Amino acid sequence: MKKGKAHVLKIFDNVNTDYIISGRYKFKIANMKDLAKYIFEDIEPGFYKKISKGDYIVAGENFGCGSSREQAPWAIKEAGISAVIAKSFARIFFRNAFNIGLCVVSCDTSSIKNGDVIKLDLKDELVINISRGERIKTMPIPQLMRKFLDDGGVIGHFKKYGDFKI
Numbered sequence: 001m002k003k004g005k006a007h008v009l010k011i012f013d014n015v016n017t018d019y020i021i022s023g024r025y026k027f028k029i030a031n032m033k034d035l036a037k038y039i040f041e042d043i044e045p046g047f048y049k050k051i052s053k054g055d056y057i058v059a060g061e062n063f064g065c066g067s068s069r070e071q072a073p074w075a076i077k078e079a080g081i082s083a084v085i086a087k088s089f090a091r092i093f094f095r096n097a098f099n100i101g102l103c104v105v106s107c108d109t110s111s112i113k114n115g116d117v118i119k120l121d122l123k124d125e126l127v128i129n130i131s132r133g134e135r136i137k138t139m140p141i142p143q144l145m146r147k148f149l150d151d152g153g154v155i156g157h158f159k160k161y162g163d164f165k166i
Contacts, residue, residue, distance in 0.1 A: 001054075001082050001083065001103070001119060001120040001121070001122065002054050002082065002119065003054075003117055003118065003119040003130060004052070004054040004055040004056050004082055004117070004118065004119075005051075005052065005055045005056070005115060005116070005117060005118075006055075006056050006058045006085075006112050006113070006114060006115065006116040006117070006118050006129075007047075007050065007051060007055055007056065007057050007058065007114065008058045008059070008109075008112060008113060008114040009040065009043070009044070009057065009058070009059050010043060010044055011043050012059055012060040013059070013060035013061045013062060013087075014060075014061070014062045014065055015043075015059050015060075015062075015063050015064065015065070016064070016065045016066035016067075017064060017065070017066040017067045017068075017069060017071075017072040017093065018042070018066055018067070019040060019042060019043050020039060020040065020064070020072040020075065020076065021035060021038060021039055021041075021071050021072050021075045022038065022041055022042050025038040025041070026069065026071040026072075026075075032071075032074045032075060032077075032078040033078050035071060035074070035075045035078070036048065036075045036076075036078035036079040036080075037079075038075070039075050039076060039079050048079060051079060051080065051081065052080070053080035054080065054082050055080070055081055055082065056081065056082055056083055056084070056085055056118055056120070057076065057081055057083075057084045057085070058084075058085050058086070058109050058112045058114075058118075059084065059085075059086040059087075059109065060086060060087050060109060060110075061086070061087045061088045062088055062089070062090055063084060063086035063087075063088070063089050063090065063093065063104075064084075064089050064090040064092075064093025064094070064096075064097075065090040065093070066090070068092040068093075068096065070096045070099065070100060072093065072096070073093065073096050073097040073099075073100050073102045073104075074100055074102075076102055077100060077101065077102040081102075082103065082120065083102070083103035083104060083105055083120050084097070084102070084103070084104045084105070085104075085105050085106075085107060085109055085112070085118075085120070085127055085138075086104070086105075086106060086109060087106065087107070087108065087109055087110075088106055089104055089106065098145050098148050098149070098153070098154070099148075099153055099154045099155075100153045100154075101148065101149055101151070101152040101153030101156060102153075103120070103122075103149050105120060105122075105127070105138045105139070105141070106138060106139040107127055107136050107137060107138040107139065108136060109136075111129070111132065111134060111136070112127070112129060112136075113131075113132075115131075116129050116130075116131040116132060117129075117130040117131045118130060118131070120138075122141060122146060122149075125137060125138045125139075125140055125141075126138060143166055144164065144166055147166055
């Protein structure tokens, strides 16, 4: 993946799906590109204006807890975020992210600071913090799930292959 800026969230742990995209938007806006303009609006107003395509969201434990709606990972993906890097993810968010083709990676995020330039290397399972000269080992992503990412999610993969073969 390409290098991008780390956006370390002010609420570091237990970022729920309503923080990612507020209910006041997710039930009124069906177009995901439009919905993406409101990510993290309740905890960091104007967050969407601070990001550039290819940037990364960095958080702590239990990212994506709360409801199981796919709007949360979709909105992040449509905002142009390369990946969410967190210490851990809520199970349903983790699954939904791979379903729609959003890369999520688990590792120790405590040394990554807001604004650091980082790069994710899925092959070598590393987050490379270019700003700090640091290499952080990530949890491995199974080969089939990496293939889902390459194919744009589970549906893209199924359309391409007709099944779940690698």
